[in-house]
Amino acid sequence: MFLRQLTYLVALDRFRHFSRAADHCGVSQPALSAAIRQLEHELGVTVVLRNRRVFGFTAEGERVLAWARQTIAALDGLRQEAHFARDIAGGSLSIGAMPPAILVLPLLMESLRAAIPALHLSVNVAASADILHDLAEHRIQMGLIYLDQVPPDGSFETRYLYAEQLVLAAAPGVSLPNRTTCGWQEAAGLPLCLLGRSMRSRQIVDACFREAGCEPTVFLETNALELLHAELRAGRLATILPVAALPSGHEAAAPLQIRRLSPCPAPGVGLVRLRQPVVTALMARSWEVAGGLVLDDALKL
16 A cells, blocks of 8 residues: 555545546546555455446545545654754644634734744634534644534643633714623614624624523624625624624724623633644644733733
8 A cells, every 4th residue: 555545545535526636646537546446456445436426435435534634644744743853944734713713813823933934824714613623634733713612522632812702893883882881682783794603603692692682683694704894894784793803903994883792701712733642843832832822811802
């Protein structure tokens, strides 16, 4: 069994198409197909379901695929370890972050680059469940999510960064209560744009409205923060977002009105990584630096 066969298998899972997987791997489709068949012959099991209408993996193939990902991830870690030993300023790190933590990403990247100047970063914004899945599949090395979303089975390690604070925000033209704090009953009467219901942040907001015994007036639901920010800038709708998900100062045409919401939960947000028996020097250093961020004061109003 050769490493290239495992690489082809992982590419096939990613693209779900023989030709595109072959192009990604820089080989011909017949060569990739032959390598997969050779792998099946060596293992004595059928890995890929070959059907004109349906493409997928057998149950045995899914288990082989999981081992292939682990093997490739381990080899990548070995290569990075060797590279890190030669040049402590380099390496590659993939991070997944949930949308409500978007403001934290520049702070996190700045800290990592300050400690590892030539670090190459790959950042993907996704839901917490997708981030945990990508960590388990070795597609990313670090996540930024709600800590209460992490399974308690010991598969992951976590580092607390800050307690999230939800606030009511609107452009100057929207009429808000003339005080620094707003109740959920008052917020429910405003025209709102909110994150989609699949987002944990939105689920927390909905729970607060239910606890207050009121139904919000929602005109727009979306998982795209850019759309919510556009509505805020246009002055048409108000929103409820974590402080870390508010538009930065230069994005708004005029300073936003901000009201603290009371009562309001403060879920913990932090870093998560897959628990592994061996951690590369690059990952150890990145985890140390990222976990050293002090963000509670910066993300609280």
